[in-house]
Amino acid sequence: MSADGPGDPLAVPYRTGTPRAVVLVHAAAGALACLALGHTLWRGLSDPGIALAFGALIAVGELARGGSAPPARGGAGTLPGDRESAPLGVAGALAYALLGEVGGRATSHGVLQAVAVVVAAGLVGLVPHVALGRGPALDHIARRVLTVGFAATCFQPLYTTGRLAAWIGNGSYYICYLLGLLALTALCDAVLAAALARARTGWPYGPLLRDELRSLLGIGSAICATGLVIALATAVAGLWALPVFCLPLLLTQLSFRRYAAVRATYRQTIASLARATEIAGYTPQGHARRVAVLSRAVGRELGLGEADLSVLEYAALMHDIGQLSLVDPVTGGATAGLPPAEQRRIALLGGAVVRRTGVPAEVAMIVERQADPFRDQPLPARIVRTVNAYDDLAGGDGGPGGTLRALERLRLSTAQDFEPRVVEALARVLARPFGAL
Amino acid sequence: MRQLSVAAYAYIGCAVLAAVGCAVPAALPSASTPWPTVGLLAVLYAACERMRSCPLSRALARGARSGGAPGHAEGMPPRWGCPVLLAGVFLLPPAAAALAVLPGALLSRTEERAATARRVWHAAELALAARAAAEVFGAGGSRAVLAPEFPYALLPAAAATTVFCAVLAALDGGVLIAAERHPPRTAWRGLLLRSLAPHLVHGLAGLMMAVLWRSSYGPPAALLVLLPMYISCWVFAQYHRERAAHQATIRALVQAVDLKDRYTRGHSERVGRASVMIARELGMAEDRLDVIRFAGILHDVGKLGVPTRLLRKDGPLTPEERRVIELHPEYGHEIVRGIGFLGEARAAILHHHERMDGTGYPYGLRGREIPESARVVAVADAFDAMTSTRSYRRARPVAAAVTELRRSAGAQLDPRMVRALVAALARHGWQPEVVTAGTEGPAVPPPRPALHRHPAPEAGPVPGTAALPGTATAPHPGPAGGER
Structure with a gap:
C-alpha cells in the first residue's frame, strides 16, 4: 500500500534464490524441450499445416494472456482463473497432444513433435510479454511442457499403432479414455504446481494442493474439456473447427480478464478504505496493511484455504474502520489498550460500515467479533485479534527486541484474549526470514 | 408482470x-x-x-460473494x-x-x-x-x-x-x-x-x-x-x-465520510450526478463519464482525514482549524491514490477547490492549469451546496442557484462548465431529493444549532456565494469556512 500506485498493494515478495525442487522441474522440462526441438529439427515437421495451425492457436492464447505475472499468490486468489492465465494456450496445447486425426485422415506427429510445437509457440507468444518487461513466467512454461509431454506419451503411441482402436473402439469408450487421461494429467499438473509453489514460498503443502484442486474444478475442467473438444472436432470436421470453437473460448478468456481487472480494483478500493483510518490519524501508518499481510501468513500457517484467506485479508484490512466514528482518536490507534466494552463497541461500529461495502458477510462478522474473548470467536477473528494486538504492541517496525516482548505479552494473555494456537503460529511466522510471509 | x-x-x-x-x-x-x-x-x-x-458454482463462489448486488x-x-x-x-x-x-x-x-x-x-x-x-x-x-x-x-x-x-x-x-x-x-x-x-x-x-x-x-x-x-x-x-460489490465499496467510502460529517448526507451522490450531467453536455465519452461520476462521488473523501471534532464543530473556526480542513483535498488524493481505475478522478479530488483566478487551494492553480475534471466537479459541488438544505439554512430554488453560478463564473468557476450545467438543467431538470439506495443510515442528522459558521466574505470576488457551503468562494483568509 505504499507509493507504487495501482499495483497489487498486498503482494508478498518471494523468497530469494531458487529452491532445489524448482531447479529440478525446470531442468526436466528444459531437457524434454531440447530433446523435442532437436528431434523435430532433425526429422523435419510432419503435417506442417496442422502444426502451424495449432502453433498459431497456442501463440494467440499466450498473447492474449493477462498482464499480471501468473503466480500472483500474495493476494486473494479465490478466482479459479488466477491459476491459469492463458487458458486458450493450454487448451490448444492439450488438443494438439490428443490429436489423432484431422478431418478423418490420421496424423503423424509424434510425442516429440507435439512438445516441440508447444514449446516453439509458447516462446513466440512470450516475445511481446518479455519486450514489455514482464517476467517470462518460467514455472508455467515448464509445467506446460511436462503436462503436454505426459498427455502425448499416454495417447500418441497407442493411437498411431492402432492399439487404442483395437481395445476400445472409436465411440463412447474412446471419449471415456480421453477424459480419464485428461483428469490424470490435470491431477499431475496440480501436484506439480503445488510443489513449485511450496518450494518458492515455504507455505504448507496441504492447503496449496487443496487450492490447486479446487481451481481444477472451475477453469481447469473447462480447459481440459475445451482441449478435448478441439481435438475431437478437428478430427471430425478438419481445421475449420479451430476458429469456430476458439471464438467462444477467447471470449471466456476475455471475460476472465475483465473479471480479474475488476477484482483487482476492488481490492485496491478496499485497501484505500482501510487506509482512511491511517490518514485520519486514528491508526499508525501501514498498520492495516501489516495486519493484513501477517494475518494471511498466520492463516496459511494454520491451514486455511484460499477462499478463507481472502475473507481473512479483507477483515484484517478493515478491522479498524469502526474508529472512524469516534470523535477523538484513540492514543496511538492501539485499541488493544482500551477497556473491553469500548473495544467491542468500536468493533460493532466497524462491522456496520463493512456490511455496506459488498464484501462477504463473513468479513463483517469477523470485524464485529474481533474484540470478543477468543472462545466466542471464529478462527479468522482470533487471528485478526492476535495479529492486531501484536502490531500495536510491537509498534510497527518491531525489531528483534520489540517482537519478542510483544509475543511475550500475548502469551501472558492466552487465558482469555488470545488463542495459544494462534499466538504460536504467529511466533513461527515471525521466526521466518522476511520474504517467507 | x-x-x-x-x-x-x-x-x-x-x-x-x-x-x-x-x-x-x-x-x-x-x-x-x-x-x-x-x-x-x-x-x-x-x-x-x-x-x-449449481452446487459447484456455489462452492467456487465462496469468498467471492457480494452482499450488495441488487438485481443480480x-x-x-x-x-x-x-x-x-x-x-x-x-x-x-x-x-x-x-x-x-x-x-x-x-x-x-x-x-x-x-x-x-x-x-x-x-x-x-x-x-x-x-x-x-x-x-x-x-x-x-x-x-x-x-x-x-x-x-x-x-x-x-x-x-x-x-x-x-x-x-x-x-x-x-x-x-x-x-x-x-x-x-x-x-x-x-x-x-x-x-x-x-x-x-x-x-x-x-x-x-x-x-x-x-x-x-x-x-x-x-x-x-x-x-x-x-x-x-x-x-x-x-x-x-x-x-x-456491484466494487461499487458498493466506493459507496462505503462515501458513507464513511457521512459517519464523520453527518449533515452533508447525500451530497456526494448528487455531486456525482450533477458532474455527469455537465460532462455529458460537454460531449465526453461514455467511459470518461464513469470516471467523472466517481470523481463527483468521492470528491470529499478526504474529510475522512480531518478530525471529526473539527468537522462537527459548531461556531466559527479559527484560522488554524481552517487550515486543517483545507487539507482535505490532499488527504482525499492520498486515500484514492492506490485505486488505479479512477484515473483523472484523482486529479479532480485533489483540485476541486482551485479557483479560476488562482486563489483556491491546495496549489493555487489558475484557469486551464486546473484539470478539466476538477473544474466540472467544482461547479457541481457549488450547485448542490446551494440547492440542498443544510442545518444552518434552507435550500435555494434551482433558478436562484443558477443566477448565483452565473455570477461566480469566471473568477471562481469555469464559465464553460457553468453553461453546460445550465443547459443540462434546462433539458433534464433536477431532483435534489433523489437519494440512491445504500445511503440509508441514521435517518435524521443530529440537530445542530443554526449557526452561521461562515464568516461574511470581506471583499470576496464573488460576494454572496461565500456563505454557501461547498463553494469555497471566500478569499484567503478563510476559504475553508465556505467549504463546509
Whole structure:
C-alpha cells in the first residue's frame, strides 16, 4: 500500500534464490524441450499445416494472456482463473497432444513433435510479454511442457499403432479414455504446481494442493474439456473447427480478464478504505496493511484455504474502520489498550460500515467479533485479534527486541484474549526470514 | 408482470396456440421424429435450466460473494443452455426442435410473481423461435452438419441463429407492451442488438455440438461442449457480481465520510450526478463519464482525514482549524491514490477547490492549469451546496442557484462548465431529493444549532456565494469556512 500506485498493494515478495525442487522441474522440462526441438529439427515437421495451425492457436492464447505475472499468490486468489492465465494456450496445447486425426485422415506427429510445437509457440507468444518487461513466467512454461509431454506419451503411441482402436473402439469408450487421461494429467499438473509453489514460498503443502484442486474444478475442467473438444472436432470436421470453437473460448478468456481487472480494483478500493483510518490519524501508518499481510501468513500457517484467506485479508484490512466514528482518536490507534466494552463497541461500529461495502458477510462478522474473548470467536477473528494486538504492541517496525516482548505479552494473555494456537503460529511466522510471509 | 392484464393473457394465449401448432406435427404418427435425439436434448436442456445455480458454482463462489448486488441473482444469467437449443435446431426437423424445447422451459426456475404465466410464456416463445430457426436452417441445407461439408454449414447456421434471436426479440417486445405496459415506441429498442452477439457465439457452440453429435463419437462428445460454455457464463455472472460489490465499496467510502460529517448526507451522490450531467453536455465519452461520476462521488473523501471534532464543530473556526480542513483535498488524493481505475478522478479530488483566478487551494492553480475534471466537479459541488438544505439554512430554488453560478463564473468557476450545467438543467431538470439506495443510515442528522459558521466574505470576488457551503468562494483568509 505504499507509493507504487495501482499495483497489487498486498503482494508478498518471494523468497530469494531458487529452491532445489524448482531447479529440478525446470531442468526436466528444459531437457524434454531440447530433446523435442532437436528431434523435430532433425526429422523435419510432419503435417506442417496442422502444426502451424495449432502453433498459431497456442501463440494467440499466450498473447492474449493477462498482464499480471501468473503466480500472483500474495493476494486473494479465490478466482479459479488466477491459476491459469492463458487458458486458450493450454487448451490448444492439450488438443494438439490428443490429436489423432484431422478431418478423418490420421496424423503423424509424434510425442516429440507435439512438445516441440508447444514449446516453439509458447516462446513466440512470450516475445511481446518479455519486450514489455514482464517476467517470462518460467514455472508455467515448464509445467506446460511436462503436462503436454505426459498427455502425448499416454495417447500418441497407442493411437498411431492402432492399439487404442483395437481395445476400445472409436465411440463412447474412446471419449471415456480421453477424459480419464485428461483428469490424470490435470491431477499431475496440480501436484506439480503445488510443489513449485511450496518450494518458492515455504507455505504448507496441504492447503496449496487443496487450492490447486479446487481451481481444477472451475477453469481447469473447462480447459481440459475445451482441449478435448478441439481435438475431437478437428478430427471430425478438419481445421475449420479451430476458429469456430476458439471464438467462444477467447471470449471466456476475455471475460476472465475483465473479471480479474475488476477484482483487482476492488481490492485496491478496499485497501484505500482501510487506509482512511491511517490518514485520519486514528491508526499508525501501514498498520492495516501489516495486519493484513501477517494475518494471511498466520492463516496459511494454520491451514486455511484460499477462499478463507481472502475473507481473512479483507477483515484484517478493515478491522479498524469502526474508529472512524469516534470523535477523538484513540492514543496511538492501539485499541488493544482500551477497556473491553469500548473495544467491542468500536468493533460493532466497524462491522456496520463493512456490511455496506459488498464484501462477504463473513468479513463483517469477523470485524464485529474481533474484540470478543477468543472462545466466542471464529478462527479468522482470533487471528485478526492476535495479529492486531501484536502490531500495536510491537509498534510497527518491531525489531528483534520489540517482537519478542510483544509475543511475550500475548502469551501472558492466552487465558482469555488470545488463542495459544494462534499466538504460536504467529511466533513461527515471525521466526521466518522476511520474504517467507 | 404485475397483475396480468387481459391483453397480456390474450397475447400469451395466442403465442401458446401458435407454439402448440408448431410443435404438434412432431407428435403425429406420420412424422418421422427421431425420438431418442429429441428426448436426450429435452432432458439436457431441462438440466441446464434447473442448474442455473449449481452446487459447484456455489462452492467456487465462496469468498467471492457480494452482499450488495441488487438485481443480480446468484448463479448463471438466464438461458445459458442456449447452445443446447440451437443444437436441437441444427439436428432435428423443425417441429421436433420446437417440441424439444418445451419440457426445459416449463420446468425452468423463474421469479416468484406470476411464475406459471412466465414459464408458459417462456416455453411458447422459445418453441416459436426454435421452429422458425429450424425452418431457415433446413432451407439452407441441413445435411451440411455432416462432417465433410462442415464449412458450408456455417452460413445457414448463422442465418438460423439470427432468426432465432430476432423472433425472440420481437416476441419479447410484444410482451413488454402487453404485460409490462411499456410504450410501443421504446419496447423494442436495443432488444435485438444486445442479444445478437451472445446468440451468435452460442450458435457456434450449438453447431459444434451438432457436428459432434452426428460424428462417430456420439452425444457424449457433444456434452463436453457445454462445460466451457457453462464456465464462461459463470465467469460473466461473477464479473457482474464483483462489479456491484466494487461499487458498493466506493459507496462505503462515501458513507464513511457521512459517519464523520453527518449533515452533508447525500451530497456526494448528487455531486456525482450533477458532474455527469455537465460532462455529458460537454460531449465526453461514455467511459470518461464513469470516471467523472466517481470523481463527483468521492470528491470529499478526504474529510475522512480531518478530525471529526473539527468537522462537527459548531461556531466559527479559527484560522488554524481552517487550515486543517483545507487539507482535505490532499488527504482525499492520498486515500484514492492506490485505486488505479479512477484515473483523472484523482486529479479532480485533489483540485476541486482551485479557483479560476488562482486563489483556491491546495496549489493555487489558475484557469486551464486546473484539470478539466476538477473544474466540472467544482461547479457541481457549488450547485448542490446551494440547492440542498443544510442545518444552518434552507435550500435555494434551482433558478436562484443558477443566477448565483452565473455570477461566480469566471473568477471562481469555469464559465464553460457553468453553461453546460445550465443547459443540462434546462433539458433534464433536477431532483435534489433523489437519494440512491445504500445511503440509508441514521435517518435524521443530529440537530445542530443554526449557526452561521461562515464568516461574511470581506471583499470576496464573488460576494454572496461565500456563505454557501461547498463553494469555497471566500478569499484567503478563510476559504475553508465556505467549504463546509
